Amino acid sequence: YQIRGGKFEIGDQAFQMDALFQPGARHRFFADLAAKRVDIDALSDIGKDGSSGGKPAGSGEPDLAMLSAFDADISVAIDELVSGKIRASDVQLAATLRDGHLEAKLEHFGLDAGNLTAKASTDVGGTPPTIRGNIASSGLDIGSVAKLAGQSVPLSGKLTADMGFAFRGLTADRILSSANLQGTVGIREGKLPLAVLADAKDRTADDITGLNLDAKIRDIGKPVDVTGKLAWRGQAVTFKSQVAPASFLAGGSVADASGPISLSVSSKYLEGSISGTVGGGGTFKGQVSATSPSVDKLMQWLGQGASRSLQDFAFKGDVDAGPKQFSFQKAAIALNGVKASGQGSVKLGEPLTIRTSLNFAKLDFAALAGSGGATATGKQKPGAATDAPIDLSFLKGLDAKVDIQADKLGYGKVFAGPVATNLTVADGKAHLSVPQSPFYGGTIAADMTADGCQDAASLDLNTAIAGAAAAPLLRDAADFDRIEGTLDATVAVSGVGKTTKSLARSLGGKAAAKFSDGAFRGIDIAEVYNNLVGLLAGGFKQDQAKKTTFTELGASFAIANGVAQTTDISLLGPLVRMDGSGRIDLADQTLDIRLNPRVVASLSGQGGDVAVNGIGVPVVVQGPLFAPRAYPDLSALAKDPQGALDMLSRLGLPTGKLKLDKLIPGQTGSNGDGSGKGAADLIGDLLRNAAPRPKAPPAAPEPAVVPENGNTENATPPPPSSNAGGEAEAETAAPAAEPTPVDPQVAPDSPETPKKGEIDTLLDQLAN
Template identity: 90%
Template structure:
């Protein structure tokens, strides 16, 4: 018997042992052979079935203990054929072993397999539309290449032209898989829709089954729907679509197994879910992992269709977005990634502690780098990247610009940045006191300094800064270049605006040794002294125009040890200014009130001057001067003293002379006049300035003569009682002698330390008239 249907020729032949047993509804032996050309599957071009057949009372035919051969594979078969308006066929097939390779491939094989007859169009399943069927298949062992499956259970039904096939069990060493597929057999080409699912396949076992070796281990989960149109491989590849999820559970990735890995630490606890909406749409990835003891969560979106369209992995590229979050890092990217390790797009990264981040990444780090943020356009390749339109922040310092980086040791940086405010103190530990750092109220702090991170950087940074400086002292605008090499950072600041004047400076920070070191050479011209000294040292006693030079260097692991190590030279000259807190001329003009009621410091009072200058020798953090010189309208002054940068204190003694004549502001400091030394002493942020009147006791006659020439009422001072030969009663009936009177005067004038209310004020010993007034507390 032969015929053609839908372009496919079917030839059938058979034999029956005897017809009589069939008519008597008794078993008989039957054999059937069928040939199809073209065959839907290469090895399906020839089929053979045999067994015991019997006619049932309802008109159906039943085969028991039958055998079904397709290709080189044999199945045991029990079947039932029920003729009618729509024939129905039921079959249960069983096999000990089936080799899939012997049945493949679709559209390939024998002389006529996969070939389409003229006018037949695409391969199809129309031949199945003429009957209904229920078929089950049980295979003890299914072999395909290197894959071995056990206890394979399949089932298929055809109802009114609708085919549904189910893989009910597919046992692997790696786990088990279930699947189902359905199609309308009358459609040409047929559209197949289905689903494949697994609750957990061992990834390593799957790789071994496929003859591959992969570094990733764990469980693979899947619940993926699929659809394709056609029965040829080309048709399937071009039309396939997917929708569903694929996941990894408890994955482990030993990075040492990767060729480019620089660390042997493993990624563990990998849990990942990939959600596929459509092969033409991005895939959503979410998951978490543990690396170097830190949990990392991530979320990504990529378009596999773009990658799959490329001819090779190296040339593959497509859109991708990724965000990661860990204790040390928050980051995101959005752009185009390439299979060769390239990326171009937007990048955003933040880290509360760069030190902890670098340690986590296995890189050297230093203490003090924190609050890092980056956002910009990045073009990256293996080991290098460039960035444009970037906003960068570190230790509270913010910048914008562009540049490039090459990963390695050291990290190579070439960039151009614009700063609103560049504070180098932020990178030396001065921007934020360390936990446990010692701090005096309103005074000096002792914070750690660590510049060792400079050893890991080779950089050239072109800088445009509105403000550039250290701590509270800033110049600007400034255009300069920062160069970092061999653990040293060098910055040369050309002449730039500075507190109403200019500054030129050269600075070097050295982090190559155990202790950080700093070198500063600077020249200041025409700067406003009051705001500068306030910002530099919380010193508010001098105003005027400042010209100065400073050459200083030091080293230390903390700000205080650095200050204690400072050495070098400095010189300063103030012009047309004033010394705040005391009016020395008024002190002389009001000695009567001063001696009777005592000295009271008044911040509104000033000693004006035309010029105030001094030079300093700095050693062990202490600046010493012996040539303080002041020229003013009514006052000339010399002096000496020291400034302790580590303790931030000063102790200066000034020797003013009130000029008897109001003429002239220049001239020799050594003029004729009465001298009342001024002591400036205490912390830089709040020093005390007060007169030392003990000099009056040394030369009372000279004091009377000078005060008389100034026209002051000397009789009220009773200084004549201090003149030798004028001892005895002071005339007021008190019986006080010279020593008593000196003690009263000195007690009145000297600033008195604040004492608890209940404690009596100590008296000055009257037997030491040469001693200076006690310094303020």
Template identity: 30%
Template sequence: MKKLLIALGVLVVLVIGALVALPMFVPAEKIKDELIAQVKTATGRDLSIQGKVSVSAFPSLSVQVSNVALSNPAGFSTKDLVRLGALDVQLKIMPILSGKVEVDSFVLVDPAITLEVDKQGRANWVFDKPAGAKAADPMPTPKQQPAAGGGAPTVPDIALGDVRITNGKLTYIDGPAGTKEEVDAINLAVNLKSLADPLTAKGSLKWHAKVIELALMVAKPKAVIEGGTTQADISVSAETVKLSYKGDVTGGKAAGIKGVLDLAVPSIRNLAQWATGKPLEMAGTGLGPLAIKGNLAAGGTKVALTGTDIAIDAIKAKGDFAVDTGGVRPALKGKLDVEMLDLNPYLPPEQPAKAGGGGGQAPAGGGKAAKSDWSDDPIDASDLKAADVDFALSVGGIKVRKIQVGKSALHVGLKDGRMVADLTELALYKGSGKGRIGLDGSQPGAGLDASFTLKGLQAEPFLTDAADFNRLDGTGNFDIQVAGKGRTQRQLISDLDGKGAVSFLNGSIKGINLAAMVRNVTTAFTGGAKEMEKTDFAELGGTFTITNGIVSNHDLSMKSPLLRVEGKGTVEMPPRTVHYRIEPKAVASLEGQGGKADAAGISVPVIVEGPWDNLSYRPDLAAMVQGAATKAVEGALSGAKGVGGLLGGGSSGSGASKSPLPINPGGLFGR
């Protein structure tokens, strides 16, 4: 035994002596030349070592190199891919003899890495195989031992001492886009006593003149390496954004994470300006604070964020989201419940009405308006094939300008290029509605199939909030259906078919009182409070059909005391023209509700026609003279019942016929 111990002691002394003497037999310059040659053979690049190379084998195996550079191929804007101010690597010898790797020191000083894509699309980090070079043998890996129970193999233990990156710099140059990004002041320190102990990393970097703090903690790195699960914390913090993740991380074939994600942005606008270098071009005053917190699960091709609380400015919402990229196209599924969606902070300020404006209508036969037409370019519906979507949105209310929408719900489904958006609930000014829009982009062009119904809309508050128009009151009902398809916008419009109905019931037109005008012409036109005047109607509306893009209406009707309005005509959408005839008629009846639409009276037809951007309006005098107006005049002159004295008072004697109206207009149209 004594001799054995002596022999082992001699062996140890010889090993230590050999390690001490090794650098003397293998000069640093020899190692330097061999390293340069090997890099050239493997990568085809030039390795430049302009500084001193120091090699030591005791008390630790170490290499110190300064002023090192790895070149770029010809044609790139920068000379080097990598440049190091200094590299210091030291490994403890004794742990290596026992199969354990302990890094005593690994320090990179002033590393500068420049990644570049040239204008031809070549990347400088892709190494071409040198001509005549043999395929390199795969790099040997540490010997792995099977884990107990047949699980993932084990790896030798590793301990890290002084592991640092000091004053690093990373540059990315995109030649085709003409852009350049730089991250500098990179400082990172890593600590790991063993693979069974926590791995920690802490550092910082500077991007766009702002410091970003980074921190990482992995509780048991060995568990991750061997395919197990352990806890991890990751945080990124800057003046404009804070992001953290706390949860589990799993390695091996089932690699993934599962934990809590927390994102906080003090100002979305400031974040966008910092990231892009220019202000966010979006109207309004919104896009301030953003906060997202939810349960994040990611692994393989799937990412899910559930139980998520979202806050953007004053908007509060809850939702679930999931993405799977493992199919033919990405599949997105989710739901979002919003308490109140106030869009006003994101809209531009309203422009004041121009003085003397009348709605921008072109005068009859008048000036030119902006010319517009349908496009003959092929419809690009490729975006409908970019992903499959199943998404549900519900809101407690929506505010847009002064318009206030009540509780509403929308479901959007998109699969194989076909989208269906179902408006399953809409509350709008005491009315309720439903709608559906279908878009088919599975074939060249696009198909449209849409329908919408709304009942019980209170017209006056809606029009007041929507357009500051308070002249129409009543209960509005709408029913519209339309469908068509085409490869171009013009073909789609020309193929549209459908039908619909619009009506306003038990309402009034404010600001004018036709019955009062007939009773007393003078005060009706020159006196009295006009804001208090109104003309009641029982019905106002009509139905329409659409055939090959031509909208036809033959039953426009308004029933009001002393007034009937009828209309019919077409709106030709493919050529963007209108041919319409409106017939306002003064009648001898105070009935609105239940009154006859065809009551006899004086009619002055108005023709509306022309292109959409330059409509003309003119009275159809010939029809007035030849039609019912002539009969009404003849009846009045002969004292017949009907309009009576509407066109003038008859005889003033006792035998004069009396007007059938409970009024005496005197001489509304002169004697």
């Protein structure tokens, strides 16, 4: 039986048909159906008058066993298939039935610019039947596919698939309970608008674009591997994930759905991963890790406020999170190189609320403030000028209470510890109170407040130090290594600045320090007195191995505009007393101090009188803190050269070792016979850098006085012209003098006149 060119209509839908029926032991049926346009919605309305007989929908399962009695070949070709707004073109469907085995193929399903193909097969005699097949697509529009399924999704792009499937039974319940998938599904050039996060000025700025992903399904009961990349706010992001669909499908609703998931993302400003259980209500419980080279740039990328001081960041720990808050346990955290471990909770919002307890090996506030740099790591070269920015504006977005346990706590290179304290942040201000804690062999107590509410950061600091080792503390604090001893100090300062240097320049307040049982490095004042002639002739050479010991050294400072001024430096030590004054520039890291040490006839130390009479050679300390110069100001001896000799003699020092008499041998002094100048007078002249008075106009020469022995070589020249200042010509030969007694402590030496070059050198030194 055959039909050629047959035509019929179903609900105003026109079809053409060619058919052939061949009866026999196994009947065979062939049919080719064709239509120009078919509206699925119109066909589905047929028979909805409620008079349909048979079993209610869903009350039973279709029985395919009747198909096992014959064989068939059927093809369907539809130029346009319409369902609502969906338009499919060139739809080609074929089905073949042979000996109870049914195979159907969707050979072409044109949807927009894409194409969908599928095939399925089953043995119709199975109870229930098992259907296996495959779906493949390329270039399908995601929105159109969603509409085909009666859904609407914000995602646009192209869908690709090569997916095998299998299920048992023909009811929805059986299909869902037995379905399995294997293959890949992909998205190409996807776009996902994120209007919730978008800036009103440019709502396209926050769209996810360039979404390309591939999901590989090995088994519906096993995790799905997802890999892909996208672009967001100008940055490329790659991601990788594993998710178990079966676990989510087991939930009765989206809110109840949950299952294991792992996700890792990689971008320029964020590397992160999660591994745990995700709930449909936006919950997560599992392990999280995240790193960023710049929190500042990461937050800007996320559209949030940030601070330039927040740079490298790392987090790893167990997290229990909800839509608006999360807590963490067993966490390792790092920010700007400062590492911590502990637990806490964070509540999202404005401000960000943090409650946590953290343990630090080394808590460096300089690094956290963004001013640590090389100083915080200890790698800065001595004296290197740094002016790092300070940005505390991030404090305005925090409400924090942090309990701190730190092995070391401090700023830059200066640390105390171990320390137990707490840090609070509220209303843009951070407050830290450090109870008495170990500090460089002594103790320290401190109270600090940092304010980030204004354009420039402000700082208030109050500190009390007791019994600390001065040398390592001053070296770490200011690269200053010229004082050693035990330090007691108080500091109360405040300042405002956008950079470390401007903050230092603004510092104001007061400070006081007392050093005990210590020493000045670089100069031995006692040796200066024992070697005056050598210093005068050869100059002072600083020697780091030299020290001037003391029992007590103290000073107080008034600090204004970053400069600490003092006028009450005092030192007590065996045979030495000292006062002084000067300034330390905290911004430029320089100092200029003048010390007035005096050698005295007393061995008393602490508690002694600093105003003891004595001969002094002032010491000048100048230059950068990391490498100051310390040298004696020898010109001060010019005020009282004879007093210097007398004082050294009263101290019991062997003045003969100074060999001052060798400058002019055989001279006893102007207080002798009045015939000429003594050694003390000449030293005074030289130290005053006195120049000889101009010579009187030439006069008639007087005869030389010839000794009784007639030796004219030792003739005494005529006396010089009168000089009210008691000065003598430098080039004039010294007058003869009575022999001076030999100092029994000095080995007898033959008198020798100083060389002219030595005198010139001395004069040059004093002039400079």
